[in-house]
Amino acid sequence: MKLSRTVFILSAAGAILASQSSCSSRKPQAMTFAIGQKVQVGKLFYQVIEAQWLAEVQGAKHPPKNRILHLRLNVMNAGALEASVPFLRLIDGAGNEIMEMSDLEGNPRWLGMLRRMQPALTEDGFVYFDVPVGAYKLEVVDNTLADDEKIAYIAIPASLAPPPLAPGSPGN
Incomplete structure (x- = not known):
């Protein structure tokens, strides 16, 4: 009697563990993209134009x-409904998460606190992070459907190229 009870408990525990691992394996692996690439995450397209x-x-x-x-970031809502663009975060090499700065005032190009986008609208603006110089991944998200959050990453290298020179400026 004890043996069959032990076998039953072990079988049930194994089934639970197997179902949990199969659920997590169904979630697609988040891809990493380079600065300048358009990244589709659900109905939102993100593009880091400048860093x-x-x-x-x-x-x-x-x-x-x-x-x-x-x-400098472009975000486009390619969906048919209004979308919310969440606050962004960086992931460092150790996996630590750093939220973007939210205590800004009077910066006209900042994307702002409330980011609601109408369908087919593209927003262009800036986001800022107070972090040590280093390599990071910018996590971009479409969480329109809470049970189907979509995530991708944009690699931000530690060494960034200087911004392009304006035509006619010295050195050009």
Whole structure:
């Protein structure tokens, strides 16, 4: 009697573990893209147009603890319904998550706190992160459907190219 009970418990535990691992394996692996590539995540398209390291940012309420990673970003809603663009975060090499800065005022190009996008609308603006200089992954998300969140990453290298020179400027 004890043996059959033990076998039953072990079988049930094995079935539970197997079902949990099969559920997690159904979730697709998030892909990583390069700066400049258009990245589709659900109905949203993200594109990092420019990345720079800055010493400070216009409109910050507090001086930065580190450097400011300034990302110029295009976001397009390709869906038929209004979409919410969530706050973005960076993932460092150790897997730590850093949320974008949210305490900015008077910065007209900042994407802002509330990001609701109408269908077929494209927004162009900046997001900022107070982080040490280093390589990161920008996590981009479409969480329109809570049970079907879609994620991708955009690689942000530690060494960023300088912004392009304007035509007619010295060195061009």
